[in-house]
Amino acid sequence: MLFQGLVGLSEAMYLWLVAAGLSLIFGVLRVLNFAHGSLYMLGAYFAWVAFRITGSFWAALLIGPLLVAAVGWGMEYGFLRRVYRVEVAFQLLLTFAFVLIFDDLVKLAFGPVYQSPPTPAALSGAVRIGRSILPTYHLFILAVGAAVGLGLWIFLEKTGFGLIIRATAADREMARALGVRSSRLFTWVFVLGAWLAGLGGALSMPVRAISPGMGEFIIIEAFVVVVLGGLGSLRGAFVGALLIGLLHAYGLVFMPVFELALAYIAMAAVLIVRPWGLFGAREA
Amino acid sequence: MKLVASALLTVAVLLVPAVSGPFLQYLVLNMLLLALLALSFNLLFGMTGLLSFGQGAFYAGGAYAAALSLRAGFSLIPSILLGSVFAAALAALIGAFCVRHTRIYFSMLTLAFGMLVYAVVWKWTDVTGGDDGLIGIPRGAFFEKPERYYLLSAVLVLVSIAVLHRLSASPLGLSLRAIRENAERAEFSGVAVRRTIFIAFVTAGFFAGLSGALLAPLEQTISPSAAHWTKSAEPVMATLIGGPFLFAGPLVGAVVYLGLKEIIVRFTEYWLLVFGLVLLGMVLSFRGGLLGAAADLWGRRTRA
Numbered sequence: 313m314l315f316q317g318l319v320g321l322s323e324a325m326y327l328w329l330v331a332a333g334l335s336l337i338f339g340v341l342r343v344l345n346f347a348h349g350s351l352y353m354l355g356a357y358f359a360w361v362a363f364r365i366t367g368s369f370w371a372a373l374l375i376g377p378l379l380v381a382a383v384g385w386g387m388e389y390g391f392l393r394r395v396y397r398v399e400v401a402f403q404l405l406l407t408f409a410f411v412l413i414f415d416d417l418v419k420l421a422f423g424p425v426y427q428s429p430p431t432p433a434a435l436s437g438a439v440r441i442g443r444s445i446l447p448t449y450h451l452f453i454l455a456v457g458a459a460v461g462l463g464l465w466i467f468l469e470k471t472g473f474g475l476i477i478r479a480t481a482a483d484r485e486m487a488r489a490l491g492v493r494s495s496r497l498f499t500w501v502f503v504l505g506a507w508l509a510g511l512g513g514a515l516s517m518p519v520r521a522i523s524p525g526m527g528e529f530i531i532i533e534a535f536v537v538v539v540l541g542g543l544g545s546l547r548g549a550f551v552g553a554l555l556i557g558l559l560h561a562y563g564l565v566f567m568p569v570f571e572l573a574l575a576y577i578a579m580a581a582v583l584i585v586r587p588w589g590l591f592g593a594r595e596a
Numbered sequence: 597m598k599l600v601a602s603a604l605l606t607v608a609v610l611l612v613p614a615v616s617g618p619f620l621q622y623l624v625l626n627m628l629l630l631a632l633l634a635l636s637f638n639l640l641f642g643m644t645g646l647l648s649f650g651q652g653a654f655y656a657g658g659a660y661a662a663a664l665s666l667r668a669g670f671s672l673i674p675s676i677l678l679g680s681v682f683a684a685a686l687a688a689l690i691g692a693f694c695v696r697h698t699r700i701y702f703s704m705l706t707l708a709f710g711m712l713v714y715a716v717v718w719k720w721t722d723v724t725g726g727d728d729g730l731i732g733i734p735r736g737a738f739f740e741k742p743e744r745y746y747l748l749s750a751v752l753v754l755v756s757i758a759v760l761h762r763l764s765a766s767p768l769g770l771s772l773r774a775i776r777e778n779a780e781r782a783e784f785s786g787v788a789v790r791r792t793i794f795i796a797f798v799t800a801g802f803f804a805g806l807s808g809a810l811l812a813p814l815e816q817t818i819s820p821s822a823a824h825w826t827k828s829a830e831p832v833m834a835t836l837i838g839g840p841f842l843f844a845g846p847l848v849g850a851v852v853y854l855g856l857k858e859i860i861v862r863f864t865e866y867w868l869l870v871f872g873l874v875l876l877g878m879v880l881s882f883r884g885g886l887l888g889a890a891a892d893l894w895g896r897r898t899r900a
Contacts, residue, residue: 344700394880400699401647405836406879408829412872420866532711532825539704572719576712583705584693 315444316561322450324557325457326352326520329512330530331537331549332464333505339481339544340501343392343403347410349531351506355380355513356522357418363517369432372517377510384506388499396498411527419524431518453515460511461550468546477501481544536579542592551591601844609750613743621746625814627854628753629807634831634838634846635760636803639796641832642840643769645776646793647703649828650710651804653690656717656823658683658805660724663733663812672736676752676809683805684798686713691797695790698779707825714823729819733812749810756803757847763799764843772796804831833871836878839885848887 334348345351359376363369387410395403430436435449468474480487480497488494513526520526537556541548556575563571582589612624633655640646662679666672690709697705717724724730739745763769771792774782783789812818821827830853831846838849853871860867882889 344704391876391880398883399645401641401645401703402879402883404647404700404703405832405875408832409872409875409879412868412875416866416869416872420869528826532707535704535707539708543700570719573712573715576708576715579708580693580705580712583697583701583708587697587701 315446317558318446318450318454320558320561321554322453322457322557323560324553325453326512326516327530327533327537327557328457328550328553329460329515330509330534331541331553332460332546333508334534335538335541335544335546335549336464336477336508337502337505338538339546340477341392341396341498342400342484343396343407344400344543345505346404346407346531347387347414347527348407348505348509348534349527349529350411350414351380351384351509351527352513352516352530353418353522353524353527354383354414355510356517356520356526357422357513358510359514359517360522369435369518373511373514376514376517377507380510380513381503381507384503384510385499387506388502392502393495393498411531415524415527422524424524426521426523428518428521435518449519453519456511456515460508461546464546533575536575538589539579540582540590542589545589545591548589548591552589606754609754610747612750613746618742621742622814623854623858625746625749627851628750629811629814630830630834630854631847631850632753632756633804633807634834634850635757635843636800636807637831638835638840638846639760639763639772639800639803640793641835642842642845643764643772643776644793644796646698647832648694648706648800649703649825649832650690650706650708650713651800651831652823652825652828653710653713654683654687654801654804655808655811655827656713656818656820657686657801657808659808659812659818659822660717660730661805662809663730663818664723666733666735666813667730672739672748672813676806676813679809679812680802680806683808684802686805687798687801688794691794691801695793695797707828710823710825710828714820714825717820717823724820727820729817730812731817733816733818735813735816739813745814749814752806752810756806760803761843768792768795833875835885836875837885839887839889839891841884842887842891845885845887849885852886 330348330352333351334345337343337345337348355376358379359372362375362379363372366372366375391406392403395406431449435452437448438445439448439451440446468478476487476492476497479490480492480494484494533556537552538549539552540555541550541552555578559574559578560571563574609624609628612621633651637648637651640648658679660679661682662675665675665678670678690706694702694705694709718726720726735745739748771782771787774785774787775789775792779789808822811822834849834853835846836849837852838847839845856874857867857871860870864870878885884892
C-alpha cells in the first residue's frame with residue numbers, strides 16, 4: 313500500500329513540474345500553453361541525447377531542461393508575443409501548432425519507437441522502510457519535486473524578481489504603470505515555465521518510456537491539475553498534482569474502471585462549481 | 597455569386613460517383629463529413645466566439661449510437677437519425693453546464709467533458725468494445741454499394757449545410773453574433789444570452805453527431821479515438837485554415853485540409869508537421885483564413 317502511495321506521489325511530481333510551469337505562465341502571461349506537454353517530451357528526449365553523448369545522468373539532467381528553456385525562449389520571443397493582443401482562441405491555437413510541430417519533429421529525429429534509458433546506478437537500488445521496499449529513484453523524484461516547490465516558493469515570495477512576477481500576475485496594467493518591463497518579464501517567465509516542464513521530462517526519462525505521444529497525454533493531465541488547483545496558483549498546482557497522482561495510483565487498485573474518468577469528472581465539477589479552482593483567486 | 601457557387605458545388609458533389617472511382621468518392625465524402633463537423637463547430641466559434649475543444653464527444657456520440665443501432669439490426673437511415681439525436685441529447689446535457697462559462701473556462705470545460713466521454717467509451721467495454729472499438733458495422737444490403745451510400749450521405753450533408761446557412765442568417769444567428777461582439781450589451785438589448793448559446797450548443801452537437809453517424813457506416817468500424825481531444829482539434833484546424841468569420845470558411849478549410857493531407861502524405865509521413873507550420877502562419881498573419889484573405893483581396897479590387 314505504501315508502495316502504491318510512493319508510486320502515486322512520484323508520478324505526481326512529474327505532473328507537478330509540468331503543471332507548475334503551465335500555471336506560472338498562465339498566471340503572468342494569461343496564455344494557456346497547449347505545448348507544455350510537448351516541452352515535457354522534449355525535456356525527456358534532450359536529456360536522453362545528452363545522456364548518450366556524455367554518459368552521465370547528472371549532465372543529462374542539467375543539459376536537457378536547459379535546452380528546453382532555450383526552446384521556450386524561441387517560442388515566446390519569436391512567436392507568442394505577436395499574439396498577446398488578439399483573441400484568446402488564437403493564442404491557444406498558436407501553442408497547439410507547436411504541439412503538432414514538436415511531436416512530428418521528435419518522430420522525425422528519433423523515430424516512433426519507445427526509448428528507455430537505464431536508471432543511474434546510484435539511484436537504481438531500493439530502500440527498506442519498515443516492511444516496505446521502496447525504489448530509491450522514486451524517493452529521489454519526490455525530493456526533487458519538493459525541492460523545486462520550495463525553491464519556487466522562496467523565489468516568488470522572497471526575491472525582488474519574484475515580487476515583480478506576483479505583482480504582474482495580480483494586476484498587469486498597474487505593474488506596467490509602475491515601471492515593470494512586462495515584455496522582458498513575459499519572456500523570462502515563459503523560459504522558467506519551459507525549464508520546469510523540461511526538468512519533469514528529464515526526470516521521467518529513466519522510469520517512463522519515452523515516446524512522441526507522451527506530451528499529448530501529460531498535457532491533459534496537467535490541465536486537470538491546474539484547473540483543480542486554480543489557474544495561476546502554484547500552491548493549487550502542487551495540491552492538484554498530489555491529488556491526481558494518488559487518484560491514479562489508488563484508483564488503479566480499487567476501481568480500475570472509473571480511474572480514467574474520475575480525473576475528468578473532478579475537473580468538470582471544479583469548473584462548474586468553482587471555476588477559479590480550489591486555491592485560485594476569484595476573478596473580478 | 598454565392599447562389600451560383602452553391603449550385604455548382606451541389607452539382608459537383610452529386611456528380612462525383614458518375615465520373616470517378618471509389619477512391620475519390622471516399623475522399624470527397626470524408627471532406628464533406630469534416631466540413632459538416634467544422635461548420636457545426638464554427639456555429640460556436642466564428643459566430644459566438646466560443647472555442648469548443650470537445651466536439652469529438654458529439655461526433656463520437658453520434659458514431660457509436662448509430663453503430664450500435666445498426667448492429668442491433670435497425671436499418672440505416674433511422675440509425676443515422678438516432679445517432680444525431682443522441683448526440684444532440686448529449687450536447688444538451690453537457691451544454692447545460694458549459695453555457696455558464698465563456699472564454700478559457702468554456703474551452704476547458706468542453707475539453708473536460710470531451711475527455712470524459714473518451715474515458716467512458718474507452719472503459720465501457722461491454723457496450724463500446726473499449727480499446728478495440730466496434731467492428732463490422734453493417735449498412736444494409738441496399739447501401740452496401742459505395743455509390744449509393746455516397747449519394748445518401750452527400751445529400752444529408754448538403755441539406756445540413758443549407759440548414760446551417762439558413763440558421764446563420766436567422767434571428768438566432770444574429771443574436772449569436774451580438775453575443776460575440778458584446779455579451780453584456782446583447783443581454784441588455786433583450787437577447788437571452790445563455791439560452792441562445794444553449795440552442796447553438798445543442799444544434800452544433802446534433803450536426804457533429806450526424807457527421808459521426810455518417811462516418812461509422814462508411815468506415816464500418818469505429819474506435820475511441822473519435823472522442824479524443826486530438827479529433828476535436830480537426831474541425832478547429834479546418835475552420836482556421838478556411839476562415840472562421842465567413843460561413844463557407846470551414847467548408848473551404850475542410851477541403852483544403854484533407855486535400856493537402858492527401859497530397860503531403862505521398863511525400864512524407866510527417867504531414868502534421870507541415871500542418872503545424874501552416875497553422876502557425878495562419879495564426880500569425882491570416883487570422884481570417886484563406887477565405888478571409890480572398891475576401892479582403894476581392895474587396896480591395898472592387899473598391900479600387
